Amino acid sequence: MTRTMISAPETARAGDVVEIKAMIAHPMETGYRVDATGKPIPRNIINRFECTYDGEVVFAADLHPAISANPFIAFSTIATRSGPISFTWTDDEGKTETASVEIQVE
Amino acid sequence: MRGWLSLLAIGLLLAAADSNAIEEQPKLSGLEFVSPETRSLQADDASNPGMLWVLRGEQLWQEPAGRSQASCASCHGEARQSMRGVALRYPAFDAGAGQPIDLKGRINRCRTDNQDAPALEHESEELLALTTYVAHQSRGMSVPPVEDERLRSVIEQGESLFRERIGQLDLSCAACHDDRWGQRLGSSPIPQAHPTAYPLYRLEWQTVGSLQRRLRNCMIGVRAEPFAYGSPEFIALELYLMQRAEGLPVETPGVRP
Amino acid sequence: MADHELEPRLQSMPLLNRRELMAGAAGLVLVSVARPAQARPALAEALRAFSGGAEIRPGKVTFEIPPLVENGNAVGVTITVDRPMSASDHVRRIAMFNEKNPQADVAVFQLGPRAGRAKVQTRIRLADSQMVVAVAELSDGSFWSSEAKVFVTLAACVEDLS
Incomplete structure (x- = not known):
């Protein structure tokens, strides 16, 4: 089930700086809220995001509860060679979501 | 500004x-x-977070549901064509029920009557995703009289x-x-x-x-x-x-x- | 942000109601006493933990954040650092901290020469009108920062009134 959205160019020239936007559906529950019965809702946030491309983690983020629900992160990387750009998000429950897009580099 | x-x-x-x-x-x-x-x-x-629901709706559109094991797509095909402009007509008069019905009511009616599946709850992720997906097919179209x-x-x-x-x-x-x-x-x-x-x-x-x-x-x-x-x-x-x-x-x- | 910059900004917001103006006035007092070095413990500690005690100097970091937001649940931020992103001169990390949320940490981004450009965008939560700080760690081990004051207005007709 796709819960993620990636925006990245399909093609680029080697050396181009390409912009990547990544978004995932996640409540980013802060741990500071209570439910309708007054019971605390346990914290569950995406705490780690990584982008791997051409054999290396090119961008990563450690996130805290101050990041908005359905986290959105935009960053850039230099186009080096054709292949997948992969993304992973990990939450407090240890669940991991992954996504991948192909880029064609000329 | x-x-x-x-x-x-x-x-x-x-x-x-x-x-x-x-x-x-x-x-x-x-x-x-x-x-x-x-x-x-x-x-x-x-960057529009609402698009995550459109995406989810697109998946649900293809998923078989209920005893019929039919998906929305089994009957309606490509939503991009079949659902274009549909949201503009809702709420619409439902002849079967003899009263008007809104878009999410229509989706649930389809589930219970045609897919033989339980109705989705109000404000559930699934119902919101499907409704958002269907309404999205009319984006940019003007509301008719x-x-x-x-x-x-x-x-x-x-x-x-x-x-x-x-x-x-x-x-x-x-x-x-x-x-x-x-x-x-x-x-x-x-x-x-x-x-x-x-x-x-x-x-x-x-x-x-x-x-x-x-x-x-x-x-x-x-x-x-x-x-x-x-x-x-x-x-x-x-x-x-x-x-x-x-x-x-x-x-x-x-x-x- | 220098204190004198706040005044024209306040004057340019005729639409604020009395409640926000009061919050704004309180913010003004805080800004005038709060520098990263002497800020309230949580923020100072978070900054120190990030820099490992190294000095954090103002400059080199551009922090784009709207001065007035309609809802603190999703405030768009863009952080840019003025570096070439070469092997010998680049940004290693960019971090963001806040003054008044329950926790001072917001996010830490890891970059490198392969980023090509030292620019990060995200959306953050701000529980109240407050100061937000962005800090960049460069490849030479130096730390640079930029601060911004954000006013968060309160919406009418919110869902939970009980």
Whole structure:
């Protein structure tokens, strides 16, 4: 089930700086809220995001509860060679979501 | 920034000069009353969080459900073609039930009658995702006039609900959204209350929600007992709001503060 | 942000109601006493933990955040650092901190020469009007920062009134 959205160019020239936007559906529950019965809702946030491309983690983020629900992160990387750009998000429950897009580099 | 502020200023003048029904005033989407930041959030699909629900809806469209093991796509094919313009016709008269039905009611009817699957709960992720996905297929299309004569009396009922003063604050929808749009309630500008961006992503909710959820917020705001989800009163209000918004384009998924 | 910059900003917001103006006035007092070095413990500690005690100097970091937001649940931020992103001169990390949320940490982004450009965008939560700080760690081990004051307005007709 796709819960993620990636925006990245399909093609680029080697050396181009390409912009990547990544978004995932996640409540980013802060741990500071209570439910309708007054019971605390346990914290569950995406705490780690990584982008791997051409054999290396090119961008990563450690996130805290101050990041908005359905986290959105935009960053850039230099186009080096054709292949997948992969993304992973990990939450407090240890669940991991992954996504991948192909880029064609000329 | 200056653009929308001066627009608001014009709105204030208009509202002061003429407190007649919305039909005689320029129709403005709620988008005209939000900050440039919120507006650009809606404008870029790659950063509009509502698009996550469109995406989810697209998957659900293909998923077999119920004892029929049929998916929405089994009957309706490509939503891009088959659902284009459909949201503009809702709420519509449902001949089988002899009463009007809104878009999410229609989706649930399809589930129970055709897919032989249990109805999805109001405000559930699945129902919101499917409704957002279907409404999204009409994005950019303008709301047409309502032509079905069987809906006349329902529109009238919706209009009287819109004008009826309710709650401990003794306010009607019209008192704010016809008579005082463009002015401020606390720090928030009062919009004209058009339903054309729903289901939409509200920053306050941190999620996508339905028009009925918003209407319930309004009713709670004036300290009235909100109508139940799916009640005939809400369908009538939705229908009145839809014909009141005639000519405005659908924005689903909208983004609002 | 220098204190004198706040005044014209306040004057340019005629639409604020009295409540926000009061919050704004309180913010003004805080800004005038709060520098990263002497800020309230949580923020100072978070900054110190990030820099490992190294000095954090103002500059080189551009922090774009709207001065007035309609809802603190999703405030768009863009952080840009003026570096070439070469192997010998680049940004290693960019971090963001806040003054008044329950926790001072917001996010830490890891970059490198392969980023090509030292620019990060995200959306953050701000529980109240407050100061937000962005800090960049460069490849030479130095730390640079930029601060911004954000006013969060309160919406009418919110969902939970009970």
